[in-house]
Amino acid sequence: MADRSNLLSVKKKNVEKKVEDKDKEKEKSLKKSKKPVNKTPQQEEKTVAGGQPDDAAAAATAAAGEAAEGANAEGNGDYQPIELPPFEIVSGERMSLFYFKFQFRNVEYSSGRNKTLLCYRVDTAGGSTEPLTGYMEDEHTTAHAEEAFFQQVLTNPSLDCDVTWYVSSSPCVACAEKLTHVLRQRKKLRLRILCSRLLQWEEPEIREGLRALNSAGCKLQIMKPSDFQLVWDTYVDKEAENFAAWEDCKENYEFYEEKLSEILQ
Numbered sequence: 001m002a003d004r005s006n007l008l009s010v011k012k013k014n015v016e017k018k019v020e021d022k023d024k025e026k027e028k029s030l031k032k033s034k035k036p037v038n039k040t041p042q043q044e045e046k047t048v049a050g051g052q053p054d055d056a057a058a059a060a061t062a063a064a065g066e067a068a069e070g071a072n073a074e075g076n077g078d079y080q081p082i083e084l085p086p087f088e089i090v091s092g093e094r095m096s097l098f099y100f101k102f103q104f105r106n107v108e109y110s111s112g113r114n115k116t117l118l119c120y121r122v123d124t125a126g127g128s129t130e131p132l133t134g135y136m137e138d139e140h141t142t143a144h145a146e147e148a149f150f151q152q153v154l155t156n157p158s159l160d161c162d163v164t165w166y167v168s169s170s171p172c173v174a175c176a177e178k179l180t181h182v183l184r185q186r187k188k189l190r191l192r193i194l195c196s197r198l199l200q201w202e203e204p205e206i207r208e209g210l211r212a213l214n215s216a217g218c219k220l221q222i223m224k225p226s227d228f229q230l231v232w233d234t235y236v237d238k239e240a241e242n243f244a245a246w247e248d249c250k251e252n253y254e255f256y257e258e259k260l261s262e263i264l265q
Helices: 001-035 041-045 055-075 099-105 143-150 175-185 206-215 225-235 249-264
Strands: 089-092 115-124 132-139 163-165 190-195 219-222
Touching: 041 225, 099 115, 099 225, 115 143, 115 225, 132 143, 132 225, 143 163, 143 175, 163 225, 175 190, 175 206, 206 249, 219 249, 225 249
Parallel strands: 163 190, 190 219
Antiparallel strands: 089 132, 115 132, 115 163
């Protein structure tokens, strides 16, 4: 019985010692936390009266927080809406090398290609004047390049002419409808459109619009590898670089040619 009492007494002393050691560690920690921090003059300038950060520092902190939140949102698959730039139509004689290589590439899925590039050639009846050539492009605009062509280039509705377009993608539903109307109004206009890609060709409205355009007299075609070479030579600011067709150029042409034939039959 005495041994048991001695054992309990020893255990009690050990517990009391551990508690005492922990209290000493806490006191040391508190003393360290109260130790003043020596700031550089630059750091002092960033602090205003009351110990609060100045406006510039606060703004930078807020921006960093927003950037971190945006990164986390993207990582989770949530994306903030992007404000698109205002409408714009750009025209000229030759397009940039980058635009041709990116926008005219006849890929099956055209992700990121959110503008239309339109290269045109206008031949008047009888060849009385030199052919008119140039290119137009649009991006997030209210008047697509197809419509802008008749507003800025071929403004004479009674001109007897043959018009050839080389476009990065086929017309959308609205443009197909407007072009169909133009062709029915302008009896002396003959329009031929060669497309690098077919825009949303699986959509019923798109297919119907292309059929209506074809019925109005428009010759719809898919660009062959030789057509890309022609566009390169005539409409691209290529400097001394030679055209080199991408690996799947012919294969993708055959794919789109088959799809267009199915739509127009």
